[in-house]
Amino acid sequence: MDANEFRRRGKEVVDAIADYYENLDNIPPLSTVSPGYLYKIIPNEAPETPESFEDIQADLKTKIMPGMTHWQSGNFFAWYPSNSSFPGILGDMYSSMFNIVGFNWVCSPAATELETVVMDWLGKLVGLDKRYMGIKDDGTEGTGGGVIQGTASEAHIAVMIAGREMALERLKAQGLSGDEADKMRHKFVAYFSDQTHSAGQKAANIIGCKTHMIATGDDLRLTKQALQAAIAADKAAGLIPFFVCGTFGTTNTAAIDDLPGIAEVAESEQIWNHVDAAYAGAALVCPEFRPLAAGIERADSFNFNAHKWMLTNFDCSALWVANSTHLVNALSIHREYFPPAEGDTSFVKNYRDWQLPLGRRFRALKLWFVMRMYGASGIRAHIREHVRQARWLEEQLLADGRFEILAPTVFGLVVFRLKPSVIAKGDKDVDLEDLNKANNDLVKYCNVDGRLFLLSTLLKGVVAVRVAIGSSFGTQKNVDLVLDVLKESASKVIAEL
Ligand code: PLP
Numbered sequence: 001m002d003a004n005e006f007r008r009r010g011k012e013v014v015d016a017i018a019d020y021y022e023n024l025d026n027i028p029p030l031s032t033v034s035p036g037y038l039y040k041i042i043p044n045e046a047p048e049t050p051e052s053f054e055d056i057q058a059d060l061k062t063k064i065m066p067g068m069t070h071w072q073s074g075n076f077f078a079w080y081p082s083n084s085s086f087p088g089i090l091g092d093m094y095s096s097m098f099n100i101v102g103f104n105w106v107c108s109p110a111a112t113e114l115e116t117v118v119m120d121w122l123g124k125l126v127g128l129d130k131r132y133m134g135i136k137d138d139g140t141e142g143t144g145g146g147v148i149q150g151t152a153s154e155a156h157i158a159v160m161i162a163g164r165e166m167a168l169e170r171l172k173a174q175g176l177s178g179d180e181a182d183k184m185r186h187k188f189v190a191y192f193s194d195q196t197h198s199a200g201q202k203a204a205n206i207i208g209c210k211t212h213m214i215a216t217g218d219d220l221r222l223t224k225q226a227l228q229a230a231i232a233a234d235k236a237a238g239l240i241p242f243f244v245c246g247t248f249g250t251t252n253t254a255a256i257d258d259l260p261g262i263a264e265v266a267e268s269e270q271i272w273n274h275v276d277a278a279y280a281g282a283a284l285v286c287p288e289f290r291p292l293a294a295g296i297e298r299a300d301s302f303n304f305n306a307h308k309w310m311l312t313n314f315d316c317s318a319l320w321v322a323n324s325t326h327l328v329n330a331l332s333i334h335r336e337y338f339p340p341a342e343g344d345t346s347f348v349k350n351y352r353d354w355q356l357p358l359g360r361r362f363r364a365l366k367l368w369f370v371m372r373m374y375g376a377s378g379i380r381a382h383i384r385e386h387v388r389q390a391r392w393l394e395e396q397l398l399a400d401g402r403f404e405i406l407a408p409t410v411f412g413l414v415v416f417r418l419k420p421s422v423i424a425k426g427d428k429d430v431d432l433e434d435l436n437k438a439n440n441d442l443v444k445y446c447n448v449d450g451r452l453f454l455l456s457t458l459l460k461g462v463v464a465v466r467v468a469i470g471s472s473f474g475t476q477k478n479v480d481l482v483l484d485v486l487k488e489s490a491s492k493v494i495a496e497l
Pocket of ligand 1 (some may be wrong): 079080150151152154155197247249250251276277278279305317332
């Protein structure tokens with residue numbers, strides 16, 4: 001393919017993408033193919049001779065499309081959203097154009113410096129404390145800063161490694177030699193709640209530390225008291241606490257942990273305090289949500305996925321550290337093939353030292369496009385409209401009388417179920433098993449309907465239905481639909497009792 005053909009085909013592809021987005025509401029969001037469907041219909045070896053663009057495009061339509069679940073559909077209400085936007089796509093197209101591997105400043109100074117700048121923009125946009133800024137108000141370099149990771153899971157591993165480094169330094173400051181401190185690693189414990197995303201456990205598995213999963217109460221929040229008790233028990237058993245993760249917007253219910261309480265404990269125990277706001281962090285672009293995030297200003301690191309609810313195409317997980325020393329010390333390995341920048345290097349960041357892999361894409365571009373083309377006001381409007389829709393759905397579900405809300409609707413997530421009284425037969429109390437089955441059936445009927453996709457979760461043994469509103473392309477029409485389908489499906493479940 002030469003540049004001229006690329007020009008022609010590229011325009012066709014842009015048209016196809018625009019058509020796809022315009023028609024998303026007419027496509028069932030959930031793929032219903034059976035496992036292995038694709039292996040049967042595509043060759044098991046790459047072609048020896050070149051194939052035409054038309055043939056590949058035809059296969060995309062007939063073979064790939066049926067196996068796609070359409071995350072960008074306004075009728076996709078499962079998990080959490082994974083926003084796409086036209087400015088985000090355009091920025092990513094330029095990133096593909098450059099196709100750099102920006103591990104060091106010299107690999108592409110603009111890529112590194114734009115990342116530092118847009119991460120400060122984004123940090124200010126979500127009201128982060130100045131400690132997290134890469135460039136201070138007086139123009140000098142900050143001790144902290146932002147870095148774009150692929151996912152919240154990668155961010156989690158990176159900061160856990162930084163936390164381990166901090167703990168090792170602490171042990172050395174207490175008089176242990178480097179070797180002696182290293183030998184204590186097997187005693188290191190990371191703290192999570194039973195609502196923390198699995199990314200925390202995975203990070204701990206990867207770095208090989210112990211974990212203490214703390215049980216939450218009915219509000220599904222990690223509290224200061226529970227954390228203190230867990231740490232005290234572990235210290236009494238000779239273990240060494242080194243890391244805690246609080247969540248701002250858990251995956252199950254968007255619950256918010258006691259972040260000020262966690263910060264207090266982390267400070268007194270001198271352990272790394274990470275705040276995972278993968279989903280809900282985007283809401284902080286709206287000042288009215290910031291009081292809910294009190295405590296973040298005292299953490300060591302904070303992360304949210306701009307690719308979840310902030311219009312930026314996957315992958316764009318924004319991570320800030322208040323002090324990059326431990327992260328960089330833990331992840332920096334010098335080799336002669338990593339040439340340093342020359343001249344005044346005070347602003348030079350080598351982002352390979354802030355992340356797990358070496359190579360990295362120019363992801364700052366799409367974030368820059370999004371922030372400039374929507375403006376802060378456009379991003380706030382995006383968030384506020386979804387929150388309005390979620391609260392509207394909650395009201396309608398309550399007004400229907402057959403549903404009960406299981407967790408506060410704070411952001412774009414509505415968590416509910418069919419009421420026990422609706423499932424109970426006669427005067428008998430309903431069994432949890434029957435209640436859970438009815439709610440699983442509710443979700444099944446909604447999805448079998450084919451017009452939308454949503455999921456349930458389990459909250460301490462209770463099946464809860466989750467409707468996560470947040471598609472960049474969704475409107476009130478889509479939320480009207482989810483309400484209609486929920487009501488119809490509820491009638492079906494009740495009729496079958
Ligand atoms: N943390 C929370 C609270 C999440 O909800 C999720 C995913 O939904 C993650 C972490 C993991 O995100 P990622 O896929 O970016 O690793």
